Amino acid sequence: MTDIGVPVADLPKRYNVARSQVYSRLDALKQREPSLVPEKRGKKAYVSGQLLELMDSLHVLISQQGETVAEAADTVLNIPPQTRPMSPTGQPDRTQDSAMVPTGEIPSELALLASAIAANQPPPDPLARYRQLEEIAAHGWELPTSELAHLLGLKTLSGSELERYGFRFVKVGKAGIESAWKVEKLS
Numbered sequence: 811m812t813d814i815g816v817p818v819a820d821l822p823k824r825y826n827v828a829r830s831q832v833y834s835r836l837d838a839l840k841q842r843e844p845s846l847v848p849e850k851r852g853k854k855a856y857v858s859g860q861l862l863e864l865m866d867s868l869h870v871l872i873s874q875q876g877e878t879v880a881e882a883a884d885t886v887l888n889i890p891p892q893t894r895p896m897s898p899t900g901q902p903d904r905t906q907d908s909a910m911v912p913t914g915e916i917p918s919e920l921a922l923l924a925s926a927i928a929a930n931q932p933p934p935d936p937l938a939r940y941r942q943l944e945e946i947a948a949h950g951w952e953l954p955t956s957e958l959a960h961l962l963g964l965k966t967l968s969g970s971e972l973e974r975y976g977f978r979f980v981k982v983g984k985a986g987i988e989s990a991w992k993v994e995k996l997s
Contacts, residue, residue, distance in 0.1 A: 814849075814851060814856050814858065815849065815856035815857050815858025815859070815862060816856060816857055816858065816862060817854055817855070817856055818832065818836075818848050818854075818855040818856065818857060819854070819855075821857070821865065825865075825869045825873075827869075834879055835865060835868050835869075835872075835879055835882075835883070836848065836857075836865070838868075838879045838880060838882075838883035839861070839864055839865075839868070839883055839886075839887070841883075842883055842884070842887050842889060843887060846860070846861050846864065847861075848861065864886050864887070867882075867885075867886045868882045868883060868886050871885055871886065939961060939962075939963075939975065940975060940976075942961060943961070943975065943977050943993055943995075944995060946993045947977065947993040947994055947995045948995075950992070951993070952982060952983075952985060952990040952991060952992050953985070953990065953991050953993065954985040954986065954988040954989070954990060954991075955967050955985075955988040955989045955991065956988060958979060958991045958993075962974060962975070962979075967979070967989075967991070969981075973996065976995065976996050977993055977994065977995055977996060978993075978994045978996055979991045979992070979993055979994075980992050980994065
């Protein structure tokens, strides 16, 4: 490394992250300490000295400790963590963090959040599909191919007639640019 430091353009390779993540990290440091900015030399920007050390520390906290950019910036600049509301899981609520940085692994807090959301979702009704098909058949409604395929859990429908789940589906014409299907309940 020379006296002028490391070009900002080389930091994505140094940290194995996208360029946008480098700028997100630089911005987080700058928001907390306005003097922490890369030095411009002509058309290039360089980081050196304290800023490079902070960026290295930031990278370790984000990639190895799973901290967010905001948390890591606070840590490396010795800023006391903000009081965060607690989530139902007892972990700090991170919904207000400005940037989550992908590290190749799902942070435990994100996994906990996903689990909490899944736990609060009602289980899918296994009979919902049948009820919908029965209602469609009873009313004589015609469905376009895309809607019927989605309802049946298929990518597409082929042929002019199909039987599944105790129903017959017959192609009867057009519904816009798609084929229209009539639903009949089998006895």
